[in-house]
Amino acid sequence: MAEHAIRFYPEKPRGRLEKVGLFLRNNRRLIISVQWLIVILYAAMVIIPAFLPLPPEDAHIWDNLRLFAQFCFWGLWWPGVMIATVTMGRVWCGLFCPEGAVSEWVSQYGRGKALPRWLKWTGWPFVAFICTTVYGQLVSVYEYPQAALLVLGGSTVAAVVIGLLYGREKRIWCRYLCPASGVFAVLAKIAPLHYKVDRAAWDKHEGDFEPVNCAPLLDVRRMTSASECHACGRCAGQRDAVTFSARSPFAEVLNLDAPARTPDALTLLYGVLGVATAAFQWTLSPWLLQAKIQAAEWLVEHDQFTLLDNDVPWWLLTHYPEANDLFTWLDGSLILAYLLGGGFLLGSLLLLGPLLASRCLQTPALSWQRLSLALTPLAAASVILGLSMLTVTHLKAEHVWLGWLPYFRIVLLGAGCLGSLWLSLRLSAAAATGLFKSGLAVAAMLWSIGLMAGIWSLVFFIW
Numbered sequence: 001m002a003e004h005a006i007r008f009y010p011e012k013p014r015g016r017l018e019k020v021g022l023f024l025r026n027n028r029r030l031i032i033s034v035q036w037l038i039v040i041l042y043a044a045m046v047i048i049p050a051f052l053p054l055p056p057e058d059a060h061i062w063d064n065l066r067l068f069a070q071f072c073f074w075g076l077w078w079p080g081v082m083i084a085t086v087t088m089g090r091v092w093c094g095l096f097c098p099e100g101a102v103s104e105w106v107s108q109y110g111r112g113k114a115l116p117r118w119l120k121w122t123g124w125p126f127v128a129f130i131c132t133t134v135y136g137q138l139v140s141v142y143e144y145p146q147a148a149l150l151v152l153g154g155s156t157v158a159a160v161v162i163g164l165l166y167g168r169e170k171r172i173w174c175r176y177l178c179p180a181s182g183v184f185a186v187l188a189k190i191a192p193l194h195y196k197v198d199r200a201a202w203d204k205h206e207g208d209f210e211p212v213n214c215a216p217l218l219d220v221r222r223m224t225s226a227s228e229c230h231a232c233g234r235c236a237g238q239r240d241a242v243t244f245s246a247r248s249p250f251a252e253v254l255n256l257d258a259p260a261r262t263p264d265a266l267t268l269l270y271g272v273l274g275v276a277t278a279a280f281q282w283t284l285s286p287w288l289l290q291a292k293i294q295a296a297e298w299l300v301e302h303d304q305f306t307l308l309d310n311d312v313p314w315w316l317l318t319h320y321p322e323a324n325d326l327f328t329w330l331d332g333s334l335i336l337a338y339l340l341g342g343g344f345l346l347g348s349l350l351l352l353g354p355l356l357a358s359r360c361l362q363t364p365a366l367s368w369q370r371l372s373l374a375l376t377p378l379a380a381a382s383v384i385l386g387l388s389m390l391t392v393t394h395l396k397a398e399h400v401w402l403g404w405l406p407y408f409r410i411v412l413l414g415a416g417c418l419g420s421l422w423l424s425l426r427l428s429a430a431a432a433t434g435l436f437k438s439g440l441a442v443a444a445m446l447w448s449i450g451l452m453a454g455i456w457s458l459v460f461f462i463w
């Protein structure tokens with residue numbers, strides 16, 4: 001491996017980040033070992049708690065394995081994954097993800113079939129994210145390990161099946177079907193660390209070079225976005241043109257040559273900012289509670305009791321009599337309507353801003369898809385705020401001092417709003433349409449920014 005490093009990376013001054021990328025390329029065995037360690041930890045945290053009894057009322061994180069696993073997985077692990085994606089790109093996917101590692105490994109021994117046309121549909125990650133999010137809420141995936149095993153274990157089994165059927169030493173599941181892939185693709189756009197491709201250096205490179213096994217099947221030579229790059233480092237130093245580099249977190253959104261695809265925009269608006277926001281806050285919503293009370297009263301008055309029945313399988317709706325936590329058919333129907341109806345309504349209201357701004361600017365490069373990406377910093381703040389609510393729930397149960405929490409939330413939400421406002425200003429200024437139309441475009445974007453700020457303010461400071 002050292003000989004390859006000398007051969008393919010001639011001596012020249014290198015920055016620290018560039019050396020990090022080369023280290024990752026030259027130490028694949030170490031990375032694979034770490035991945036298998038995470039596979040074991042992931043399996044333990046998902047499987048073992050599902051067979052443990054409910055914790056007693058006086059149990060704590062440090063003396064009950066079920067609570068400890070729940071806190072580590074939902075309170076630390078997933079918020080950490082999102083923070084890592086926002087700061088370092090899809091490093092979770094390339095270096096740590098257990099599903100990706102297992103799927104790539106089994107594909108070495110699978111059938112290696114060519115990818116069918118239906119599998120390449122770019123909308124699958126969005127659909128998978130919506131379905132997984134909604135189903136997870138119906139079965140209370142955050143609260144009960146049996147539900148977590150069903151949802152996450154089912155996803156892992158699907159990843160293995162896809163790996164056995166399609167590709168050879170590739171991550172077909174991660175590229176086309178992973179429920180989290182669309183969210184990662186959006187958040188990675190503002191990561192200040194990425195793999196930069198110097199197209200000119202690539203094209204003029206002469207001599208031998210080692211082919212890259214890009215697991216997510218990217219055309220590295222033409223890569224201009226961090227969205228689909230798994231940040232694994234395998235291509236670092238390739239043809240002396242690929243470097244792990246720092247950039248402005250606004251660079252990709254402002255780069256009109258970088259792609260602004262419809263699936264990314266829809267995932268951002270209807271997924272991360274729409275359905276996911278509804279999923280984070282439905283348990284606190286007085287609107288949903290009022291709707292449930294009125295619906296239940298109407299059903300009783302009209303002697304209709306079917307929807308009030310709570311004898312529902314736990315894998316369909318939350319059903320844990322030992323915890324006195326039972327969803328009725330009415331609960332399930334209202335939650336489903338709130339998540340899908342409310343989430344898609346919110347997404348549509350948010351879409352108005354980019355649509356109106358695009359009409360004002362009348363510049364082909366500044367499409368509604370591009371302007372929607374200006375909301376990426378706000379989406380990052382939103383998903384971190386939502387996931388951290390689970391962390392806060394555990395910390396409150398342990399009576400940890402949280403006096404700093406309101407300030408943290410205000411700062412994070414404010415940073416997301418200001419980042420999106422700055423991107424809106426810069427994109428509007430890029431259009432040669434005059435100050436008046438640019439101002440109207442910014443005002444339209446302010447509608448979307450203000451709407452999300454208002455919703456999170458309701459959740460944290462009013463409800």
